[in-house]
Structure formats: structure tokens, C-alpha cells
Amino acid sequence: xxxxxxxxxxxxxxxxxxxxxxxxxxxxxxxxxxxxxxxxxxxxxxxxxxxxxxxxxxxxxxxxxxxxxxx
Numbered sequence: 001x002x003x004x005x006x007x008x009x010x011x012x013x014x015x016x017x018x019x020x021x022x023x024x025x026x027x028x029x030x031x032x033x034x035x036x037x038x039x040x041x042x043x044x045x046x047x048x049x050x051x052x053x054x055x056x057x058x059x060x061x062x063x064x065x066x067x068x069x070x071x
Contacts, residue, residue, distance in 0.1 A: 005048060012041060012048040022058045029054070 005012045013021075015029040033040035033047055038057065041048045 004051065007041065010039075011051045013051045013054070015047045015049060018049050018051070018054045022054065 032038040
């Protein structure tokens with residue numbers, strides 16, 4: 001089961017959860033966040049990413065195709 005947090009209508013998941021769901025590393029997700037290619041919010045040292053955006057990027061390829069295999 002995926003733990004989610006909703007802020008301003010965005011369903012957010014942790015980098016750890018995104019990496020588990022889409023078969024990449026947490027470092028790859030964080031790098032995309034730092035590079036501004038993936039929307040994220042931080043809560044302390046935890047990166048929270050938009051679950052729908054991650055899914056769309058994984059599905060459509062692009063930047064995610066380097067580190068992702070969409071389920």
C-alpha cells in the first residue's frame with residue numbers, strides 16, 4: 001500500500017515509494033527534483049514528489065526512460 005499526502009490537490013509520495021513503484025533509485029528521483037525536471041516538496045530532509053507526474057514521466061519516457069521502467 002502506498003502512503004500518500006495531498007497538498008494543494010497534488011498527491012505526493014516519497015522518493016523511496018516512487019523508486020519502489022517504478023524500479024529506479026531514490027537518488028535518480030532526487031536528481032530530477034534538484035534539476036527542476038520533477039516537481040517536489042521537501043518535508044525536513046524527505047523529498048515528496050507528485051505521484052501523477054512521476055507516473056506520467058515513467059509512462060511517456062523522456063527523462064524517466066534513463067532510469068525507469070514503467071509498470
